[in-house]
Amino acid sequence: MRIPILASAATFLATAAASPQQKPDVSLSQTWLGNVSSWQQHLTQPEGQAIDKSTRGVWAIGDGHVFTYVGLGRRANTMQALTGPHYQTEAVNAPKGHWGELSLDLVESGKVVALPSQNIWRTRGVNCVITTDAGVDRDVSLTTVNWATTGHDTIYRWIEIRGASGQKVTLRATWERGKANGDTLTSMYGAKGFEASLDASVPATANGNTLSVDVTLTSNAPTKLVLRLRTRRKGTSYRAPAAGEKTAILALDACAATWQAHLANTATIDSDDVKLTDLLEDWKVLMLVQRSEPSGAVSPMVNDRGAWVRDNTGPLLTFLRYGMFDAARRILDYVHDTTLVTGRLSNHVPLDLDVSKAAELAKKADWSKIKIPNGELPLWIILQHEWYYRATNDLNYLANHWAFLRACFHAISLDKNHTLPSEGDETFLHGSFFSLFPDRLPEPAMLPADRPDRRTRSFATTGMYVVVTSAMGEMGSDVDSIIAGQMGRDQAWVQQRKAAFDEFHINSLLKLEEAFWMPELKRFAPFLSxxxxxKHTAPFGPVSLFSQWVGLTYFTGERNKENLGGTLKSLWHKGGARIGMTPTVGACVGYLPGILLYILADLDDQSRGKALDQLIAMSGPAGEWAELYDKDDRPIGGYNQEWPNRCRPLESGINIDAIFF
Known part of the structure; x- marks a missing residue:
């Protein structure tokens, strides 16, 4: 069984060398702005040259209603995927969000000022990102402080410009989807009925898709102004107060207070490694930044929009580790409620489904008529509820969802060999990894012959079923104890159906071993035709190692030990600290290093320290994990190489969970 929570704060040891840290230069009096995370980005980007996204990180900004990120654009201050006043877009894949990209330049004498020095910070404990774009000698600089304030549906940009006294420059904001409208830029997103406006706290000139402010610099203090990207639903008013420096500062203070409330009473980590401490603390914020309101669902906001059953695993495990049980419960509630209102359990649901009638529907729901697909989706639902229950001991919540869980269990149908198929869209299959084949993988790649219309029988999915049969027996016994009343509180009381589940559980385990075990290789086949x-004889990292990660560690005889040993020995590896997907492929999905760390820690293996350092190193300058990595540990794109999936809740959540473990 997986260990679901951190029992107490612990000290973690890591050997990774700390990188040099810098502090932002900001004139605002809020002292917390100087308390920045050690995860920073400082680089030189020559004007006009191509951007290498694989060496850069992502810094996300959002409050559940408006969202953007910096880090991958032509300027440090370049905002991408501008979104609001709700996270859902018309298309599921939406790299540009609703409002596209926004960049700031300085123009002098009609020419763009070269600002090749790019610097990005995030503050600790508050979702505030600071950027500085500067000249080579830092003789001129453009600094932004960026945040979102709950209730305003607005992204704020506090701007400070420094340079020579008397220097005349123009701050030019270029908004990809903006159009001049008086002294502002505006835009419409017709598919959702959203509107947006970019305005300045000082007189500005709008022309085309640019908003310009002329300033004369002084040597003794920065020139300051505020830009705001306000969003609203058509027919409503903008919610942010009037433009101005004072109102912006009040909004900044409100943002800080909101985040302090969000993070109160969460697990705090004490480590002798500042980078590790910041990584774990920062992800409290980064996971909440990608949580859509009012649904509570967490979405992979860098490129995609929506909630996926499988992807819920990352944020759920993370919230449970942090003791953020309400956030974890909201994830489960949204899946439960959307299943009720749509009449089916779906792999993906949008973030803006109306679930206001779910509570009423639940009172009279006939779960036998709800369409639940066979395969991994209902298994994930049961496992996620078990993890929540083990972490919280919230038996009443479990009882309220028990009809849903029973319907999920009864929807599962095994074949004559007692196996289950892959889903087909898993990240490690067609969901993402197979996009690298054949052009970006070596030959032979040793991949399984799987495609969405010809789904292989999966060791991982079948293994999940074995774990779920045990979980249903345990949880069912506890739920029945409520139904039994006083009798159920007697220590001698035994729920009769648990014995049947236990017998079924053992039978499922033996059937799995019979179907997938390869005695000549002393390991399990990851797939069956x-x-x-x-049998697909080559090991496949995420599938071959999945059983240990999910808690299926009790195979008969020495098979658990033999499977792990044979698999780890056969996979592509680098120094024992990083493995690839197959014996020949070093590229991997972003959570495979986390699964490896979890397993090594579970086995108390001496190489777990190196694996931890490797996992942290792969998180790049921003401390976030991507969907895919090449063999050189660089984050890469899948089907759309221009827009790599970064700052991923699934991968990052599994990796954070492994670090805690």
Missing amino acids: PVSGE
Whole structure:
């Protein structure tokens, strides 16, 4: 069984060398702005040259209603995927969000000022990101402080410009989807009925898709102004107060107070490694930044929009580790409620489904008529509820969702060999990883012959079923104790159906071993052919190691030990601290290093320290994990190489969970 929570704050040891740290230069009096995370980005980007996104990080900004990120654009201050006043877009894949990109330049004598020095920070404990774009000798600089304030549906940009006394420059904001409208830029997103406006706290000139402010610099103090990207639903008013420096500062203070309330009473980590401490603390914020309101669902906001059953695993585990049980419960509630109102359990649901009638529907729901697909989706639902229950001991919540869980269990149908298929869209299959084949993988790649219309029988999915049969027996016994009343509180009381579940659980385990075990190789086959039943003999990292990660550690005889040993030995590896997907492929999905760390820690293996350092190093300058990595540990794009999936809740959540473990 997986250990669901951190029992107490612990000290973690890591050997990674600390990188040099810098502090932002900001004139605002809020002292917390100087308390910045050690995860920073400082680089030189020559004007006009191509951007290498694989060496850069992502710094996300959002409050559940408005969202953007910096780090991958032509300027440090370049905002991408501008979004609001709700996170959902018309398309599921939406790299540009609702409002596209916004960049700031300085123009002098009609020419753009070169600002090749790019610097990005995030503050500790508050979702505030600071950027500075500067000249080579830092003789001129453009600094932004960026945040969102709950209730305003607005992204704020406090701007400070420094340079020579008397220097005349123009601050030019270029908004990809903006159009001049008086002294502002405005835009409409017709598919959702959203509107947005970019305005300045000082006189500005709008022309085309640019908003310009002329300033004369002084040597003794920065020139300051505020830009705001306000959003609203058509027919409503903008919610942010009047433009101005004072109102912006009040909004900044309100933002800080909101985040302090969000993070109160969460688990705090004490480590002798500042980078590790910041990584774990920062992800409290980064996971909440990608949580859509009012649904409570967490979405992979860098490129995609929506809630996926499988992807819920990352944020759920993270919230449980942090003791953020309400946030974890809201994830489960949204899946439960959307299943009720749509009449089906879906792999993906949008973030803006109306679930206001779910509570009423639950009172009279006939779960036998709810469409629940066979395979991994209902298994994930049960496992996620078990993890929540083990972490919280919230038996009443479990009882309220028990009809849903029973419907999920009864929807599962095994074949004659007692196996289950892959889902087909898993990240490690067609969901993402197979986009690298054949052009970006070596030959032979040793990949399984799987495709969405020819789904292989999966060791991982079948293993999940074995774990779920045990979980249903345990949880069912506890739920029945409520139904039994006083009798159920007697220590001698035994729920009769648990014995049947236990017997079924053991039978499922033996059937799995019979179907997937390869005695000549002393390891489990990750896949079986759906046509011939032939075993795929090459190990496949995320599947071959999944059983240990999910808690299926009790195979008969020495099979657990032999499977792990044979798999780890056979996979592509680098120094024992990083493995690849197959024996020949070093590229991997972003959570595979986390699964490896979890397993090594579970086995008390001496190489777990190196694996921890490797996992942290792969998180790049921003302390976030991507969906895919090449063999050189660089984050890469999948089907759309221009827009790599970064700052991922699934991968980052699994990796954070492994670090805690």
